[in-house]
Amino acid sequence: MEPILEVRNLSISFTQYGRGTRQVLLPVIRDLSLAVAPGQVVAVVGSSGSGKSLLAHGILGILPYNSHMAGEISFLGQPLTPRRAAAVRGKEIVLVPQGVTYLDPLMKVGPQLRKGRRDQSARTASRAVLERYGLGADTEERYPFELSGGMARRVLIATAAAETPRLVIVDEPTPGLDARAARRVLGHFRELADGGAGVLLITHDLELALTIAHRVAVFYAGETVEEADAADFAAGRLRHPYTRALWDALPQNGFIPISGAQPGPGEVGEGCPFASRCPKGRPECMGPVAYRELDGGLVRCLYPEGGEQP
Amino acid sequence: MKHRLLFTGKKLIRMALLLLGVSLVAFLLMSASPLDPLKTNVGQAALGSMSQEQIAKLEDYWGVNDPPVERYLGWLGDFVRGDMGTSLLYRQPVSQVIGQRLQNSLWLMAFAWVISGVLGLTLGVIAGANRGKLADKLIRGYCWLISSTPAFWLALVLLVVFSVWLGLFPIGLSVPIGADAADVTLTDRLYHAFLPALTLSITGVANIAMHTREKMADIMDRDYVLFARARGESTRSIVLRHGLRNVALPAITLQFASISEIFGGSVLVEQVFSYPGLGQAAVNAGLGSDLPLLLGITVVSAAIVFLGNLMADLLYGVVDPRIRRGAART
Ligand code: SF4
Numbered sequence: 001m002e003p004i005l006e007v008r009n010l011s012i013s014f015t016q017y018g019r020g021t022r023q024v025l026l027p028v029i030r031d032l033s034l035a036v037a038p039g040q041v042v043a044v045v046g047s048s049g050s051g052k053s054l055l056a057h058g059i060l061g062i063l064p065y066n067s068h069m070a071g072e073i074s075f076l077g078q079p080l081t082p083r084r085a086a087a088v089r090g091k092e093i094v095l096v097p098q099g100v101t102y103l104d105p106l107m108k109v110g111p112q113l114r115k116g117r118r119d120q121s122a123r124t125a126s127r128a129v130l131e132r133y134g135l136g137a138d139t140e141e142r143y144p145f146e147l148s149g150g151m152a153r154r155v156l157i158a159t160a161a162a163e164t165p166r167l168v169i170v171d172e173p174t175p176g177l178d179a180r181a182a183r184r185v186l187g188h189f190r191e192l193a194d195g196g197a198g199v200l201l202i203t204h205d206l207e208l209a210l211t212i213a214h215r216v217a218v219f220y221a222g223e224t225v226e227e228a229d230a231a232d233f234a235a236g237r238l239r240h241p242y243t244r245a246l247w248d249a250l251p252q253n254g255f256i257p258i259s260g261a262q263p264g265p266g267e268v269g270e271g272c273p274f275a276s277r278c279p280k281g282r283p284e285c286m287g288p289v290a291y292r293e294l295d296g297g298l299v300r301c302l303y304p305e306g307g308e309q310p
Numbered sequence: 311m312k313h314r315l316l317f318t319g320k321k322l323i324r325m326a327l328l329l330l331g332v333s334l335v336a337f338l339l340m341s342a343s344p345l346d347p348l349k350t351n352v353g354q355a356a357l358g359s360m361s362q363e364q365i366a367k368l369e370d371y372w373g374v375n376d377p378p379v380e381r382y383l384g385w386l387g388d389f390v391r392g393d394m395g396t397s398l399l400y401r402q403p404v405s406q407v408i409g410q411r412l413q414n415s416l417w418l419m420a421f422a423w424v425i426s427g428v429l430g431l432t433l434g435v436i437a438g439a440n441r442g443k444l445a446d447k448l449i450r451g452y453c454w455l456i457s458s459t460p461a462f463w464l465a466l467v468l469l470v471v472f473s474v475w476l477g478l479f480p481i482g483l484s485v486p487i488g489a490d491a492a493d494v495t496l497t498d499r500l501y502h503a504f505l506p507a508l509t510l511s512i513t514g515v516a517n518i519a520m521h522t523r524e525k526m527a528d529i530m531d532r533d534y535v536l537f538a539r540a541r542g543e544s545t546r547s548i549v550l551r552h553g554l555r556n557v558a559l560p561a562i563t564l565q566f567a568s569i570s571e572i573f574g575g576s577v578l579v580e581q582v583f584s585y586p587g588l589g590q591a592a593v594n595a596g597l598g599s600d601l602p603l604l605l606g607i608t609v610v611s612a613a614i615v616f617l618g619n620l621m622a623d624l625l626y627g628v629v630d631p632r633i634r635r636g637a638a639r640t
Pocket residue numbers: 240241242272273274275276278279280281282285289300301302303304
């Protein structure tokens with residue numbers, strides 16, 4: 001099946017002013033590739049603050065003006081140019097943002113859902129979509145500060161479901177929710193995928209991602225280092241040492257913490273960014289490392305688990 | 311509702327205390343003034359030709375020999391009873407002088423207030439929404455230029471250009487010279503108030519535009535604007551639907567806070583245009599040691615500024631749903 005979204009070698013960097021008037025180019029995403037098929041939930045998992053959200057903004061074409069994006073993004077088989085992104089965002093590609101701060105604090109929920117439309121059909125539609133997520137008609141009359149955390153999240157999902165999206169990009173859907181509410185919210189995304197949309201779930205929480213994702217792309221220091229089937233995790237078919245470390249750090253798998261810290265943007269040299277923390281690192285890892293297929297997944301490692309030396 | 315009444319009550323009590331403090335400071339400053347009321351008002355030469363008796367009478371009139379504490383308490387006692395005393399310079403009840411002057415000044419200030427508010431808000435929103443672009447640069451340039459220009463200097467320039475060179479507007483005063491009060495038309499008043507009001511507006515606009523721009527630029531960086539963009543809203547729709555709505559609250563504060571600046575500006579501007587407003591009377595009262603008038607003006611203007619701020623606070627409660635609904639529920 002043709003993928004809904006395909007991202008190849010995406011890089012996003014920011015121009016910043018260093019000392020004096022010297023401009024510094026800060027690469028936050030350096031090499032990110034992934035694909036989302038219809039009906040599929042693909043999770044991008046990486047630690048908090050690693051710049052994953054920029055992927056969402058890059059796809060939607062709403063990066064700040066001091067940023068540069070390179071690489072290829074195609075949507076429904078066609079290149080996603082800035083102009084095309086402007087035409088489809090909010091309609092065919094929708095974003096479900098992190099929390100209530102993404103709602104206008106001084107506008108009631110109803111008008112925000114309707115994006116300024118006042119006609120009867122818009123009203124009926126907004127009512128219906130709120131109902132779909134278990135929110136009563138009174139929700140429309142509420143201001144964002146009158147919503148609980150779980151309600152706010154469902155309102156945000158409703159903004160996405162109010163359209164007929166082909167691709168739903170979800171940015172950190174669960175922080176601040178208890179486990180039950182989080183599972184429920186994730187269930188809603190699975191429903192959207194079951195309806196035929198592609199769902200790109202950006203999160204730091206591997207465990208929750210695995211409860212609904214079909215595929216998982218692991219993001220480390222600006223790069224995707226592995227793409228695997230969700231089933232590979234439970235089966236122990238992991239490829240990259242960082243993925244292994246993430247998996248082992250989960251409570252049920254021994255809670256083994258990873259030592260060291262992720263290199264920040266601009267601190268990464270040419271070689272493997274994980275080298276400083278990798279138990280299997282060798283001198284060759286300081287050279288270029290390609291993203292290659294392995295065993296039904298993708299990996300960016302010279303000495304992956306279950307793979308022979310190249 | 312009860313909450314709001316309590317809030318207003320507290321504010322009013324605070325205002326009373328503030329006015330007391332302000333009047334006391336004004337009084338102390340006046341007492342410490344090195345100007346001798348007799349010399350400034352009667353004149354050195356005239357004093358020399360007067361008898362001791364006459365001088366004593368004058369000293370009595372200007373209150374030179376009364377102990378300061380007694381003078382202040384006397385004034386305060388009358389004031390609380392609603393009597394603001396009699397102006398020594400104008401020989402009219404202070405309330406009457408202030409009433410007249412305030413009427414003249416109100417024209418000026420109301421005009422400047424509305425113009426600087428509307429224009430300042432518009433320019434500020436445009437600049438903030440187009441941060442870094444040409445419109446922003448032009449508007450900011452204007453603001454910087456004007457804020458670094460003293461108001462009285464701007465007043466002089468306008469006066470020279472429009473009144474002296476072009477002869478379009480009168481050189482001064484609030485009504486035609488020698489006209490009967492009954493004959494003065496609204497057009498006359500507007501015509502005379504135009505240049506001073508323009509000066510006040512030009513400086514006021516810069517101030518409000520500058521602050522509004524900051525707020526607007528801040529709003530454009532907010533999550534909800536990013537999300538609106540992600541949902542396909544155009545910049546125009548974002549500015550009109552989300553920008554204006556969210557800039558309204560800080561704009562209210564700015565607008566009412568600007569009352570005090572316009573008040574301050576009017577003192578200088580009225581002086582340049584010899585416009586008989588409250589500001590000019592304040593200068594006269596200060597230089598002429600007219601204690602009752604000065605105290606009266608100080609208290610009245612402080613009260614106006616304070617009431618402006620109170621109004622802003624109350625409006626906040628009406629406009630901001632977080633306060634309106636939050637208060638309604640408790
Ligand atoms: S390339 Fe080398 S350093 Fe990098 S993850 Fe693989 S083994 Fe470790």
